[in-house]
Amino acid sequence: MSTEHKITTQKVNFKVFRFNADEDYLPYYENYDMEVTSEEVVLDILNRIKWDHDGSFSYRRSCRHGICGACAIKVNGRSTLACKESMNDMVALFGKELVIEPLSIKRAVKDMVIDKADFWEKHDAITPYLVAEIDENPTTENLVSPKDAQKLDEADLCIQCGACHYACPVVEINEDFFGPAAFAAAYRFEADVRDNSESRLKDVNEERQGVWDCVKCFECAQVCPKDIDPIGKITKLHQMAFQEGVANNNVAVRHAVGFKKSIVKNGVLDEGGLVLYSEGPAIVKHLPVAFKMFTKGKIVPPWGITKSENLDEIQKLVKSSSTAKF
Amino acid sequence: MKKLKYALFTGCTAKQSTPEQMMSTMAVADKLGIELVELTEASCCGASHLQDYDDFLSLVLNARNIAYAEKHELTMVTICNTCQLNTAMTKQRLDNNEELKAKVNEKLAEVGLEYKGTSAVTHFLYAIIDDFGLDRLKEMVVTPLSQFNIAPFYGCHNIRPSELQNETHKTAENPYNPTSLDDLIIACGGESVDYDEKNKCCGFHVELQAPHTAAVLTGNAIAGAMDGNADWMVTPCPLCHLKLDTQTAHASEAIGREVELPVLHMQQMLGLALGCTPAELGLNHHLAKVDFI
Numbered sequence: 298m299s300t301e302h303k304i305t306t307q308k309v310n311f312k313v314f315r316f317n318a319d320e321d322y323l324p325y326y327e328n329y330d331m332e333v334t335s336e337e338v339v340l341d342i343l344n345r346i347k348w349d350h351d352g353s354f355s356y357r358r359s360c361r362h363g364i365c366g367a368c369a370i371k372v373n374g375r376s377t378l379a380c381k382e383s384m385n386d387m388v389a390l391f392g393k394e395l396v397i398e399p400l401s402i403k404r405a406v407k408d409m410v411i412d413k414a415d416f417w418e419k420h421d422a423i424t425p426y427l428v429a430e431i432d433e434n435p436t437t438e439n440l441v442s443p444k445d446a447q448k449l450d451e452a453d454l455c456i457q458c459g460a461c462h463y464a465c466p467v468v469e470i471n472e473d474f475f476g477p478a479a480f481a482a483a484y485r486f487e488a489d490v491r492d493n494s495e496s497r498l499k500d501v502n503e504e505r506q507g508v509w510d511c512v513k514c515f516e517c518a519q520v521c522p523k524d525i526d527p528i529g530k531i532t533k534l535h536q537m538a539f540q541e542g543v544a545n546n547n548v549a550v551r552h553a554v555g556f557k558k559s560i561v562k563n564g565v566l567d568e569g570g571l572v573l574y575s576e577g578p579a580i581v582k583h584l585p586v587a588f589k590m591f592t593k594g595k596i597v598p599p600w601g602i603t604k605s606e607n608l609d610e611i612q613k614l615v616k617s618s619s620t621a622k623f
Numbered sequence: 624m625k626k627l628k629y630a631l632f633t634g635c636t637a638k639q640s641t642p643e644q645m646m647s648t649m650a651v652a653d654k655l656g657i658e659l660v661e662l663t664e665a666s667c668c669g670a671s672h673l674q675d676y677d678d679f680l681s682l683v684l685n686a687r688n689i690a691y692a693e694k695h696e697l698t699m700v701t702i703c704n705t706c707q708l709n710t711a712m713t714k715q716r717l718d719n720n721e722e723l724k725a726k727v728n729e730k731l732a733e734v735g736l737e738y739k740g741t742s743a744v745t746h747f748l749y750a751i752i753d754d755f756g757l758d759r760l761k762e763m764v765v766t767p768l769s770q771f772n773i774a775p776f777y778g779c780h781n782i783r784p785s786e787l788q789n790e791t792h793k794t795a796e797n798p799y800n801p802t803s804l805d806d807l808i809i810a811c812g813g814e815s816v817d818y819d820e821k822n823k824c825c826g827f828h829v830e831l832q833a834p835h836t837a838a839v840l841t842g843n844a845i846a847g848a849m850d851g852n853a854d855w856m857v858t859p860c861p862l863c864h865l866k867l868d869t870q871t872a873h874a875s876e877a878i879g880r881e882v883e884l885p886v887l888h889m890q891q892m893l894g895l896a897l898g899c900t901p902a903e904l905g906l907n908h909h910l911a912k913v914d915f916i
Contacts, residue, residue, distance in 0.1 A: 510836060513828045556670060606663045618683040
């Protein structure tokens, strides 16, 4: 019989965030050196800290199967589900000194336990349920075809662990921003053929709170333990806004549309023209920086732009391949 | 060793708001003996915005750009993280979806082109690391940057999503602890600065619609590098460069602290180490003072 699968052990230093909002003025970090086996996941380490070292250590856990979403924490700044993440992988990524922190330090209540109120408020705000007239006494089944179910693009697999929400840099800066998890949830219902909500897509298209404030950093796609690709859903919500005719005529929307206008004209982008089309008269606020850039040879006037060669090809393709209107 | 040759997709910024990036790319390629064939037929990649409006159009245009690299039978090299992301993502989608590829090719056929999937797409940073080699680079350094603490700023679209990135370059990059740019700094003789913001977002893509968010992110990045005792910053992305170099006034105001550092394009740093002159590298085109030379 093959005995290839060997359990190995290695010594790892854990620097663990500790804080009790009822007692501590400031958080601190406790060091634990442990022999870690290749079979263990991060949650095993949390358990051992509590069971072997300090019974007051607090964290959320429940299913231990990556489905309840309770145990999301950060390891070396990377949001992760403690029950799903193998210690071997963590050591391979970050070495033998690991920093264990809650998903959001400023929301810490006790050790790994955070106040997720903002996450749930955002979730509630995007109408996270089907809006449909349901016949109380249906005579036939209300079926969704496999093809229609595929449109959800696995957005329904979200376990609301908050990993993406607290990895999103915009959530940290703009408290009105819904965040990637709420957007993925919004997409899940917008893509559902049974849904008739008239407000959800408009809500997620509003400035400050909506999809247009996404910085496109891909942090959410990187951290999602269920591979939901929240930014992919954000992109689809953008596209739906044009398809459903709810895209507002604002700077963000014109900025996306402006690329096509520039490409038709030059093949390449006319940077100044794009800003002018996007901002309209509000372009004046950019003039001080634009002037400085001009003095450093960083502004090319429209007549100085080197257009793409074979521009006629590009123009023909734009004509034949365009699928959206604004 | 065989001479390296690539099809260069310059992107739009290198021809407009960051002319120094174009100059330094050509100067460095010349020093390293890398031949770059410029894809003058290429269009804008859509800069991660066009696909929000029209996904199919974005795919067709990016496929057309790659098709020109394929015509030359060359790997396409990009010098902008966002060009890299859009182009590589197009390639990934088309190479894994025959139906979509056929639909795109139906359009390209109208102008006598075809996307085959035969050309790889890589960023100049990874062309140097994967193909040229850091050991070879080290041997060519004539002016080691040994007196400088240099803060690498990676730019999101070269390191995330790692599933895509690790398909496009041979050197696997950990998006939480990237090393390629640090390695390049070290190869140039400099000291690389470790700081929390090196793999974070600069805010460029919401500059117009969410200026406060954009300014805070830029401010945090420069502040992190300053607190790490950096003499200057370096980035492989011209969009990050625009934010870090031209938006310091807004950034300072947004975070309530004066922030400014010289910010160099990766190619400018390489050029300095390889003995190019500041004029060849366009160091006079920066807004933030480049006062260390």
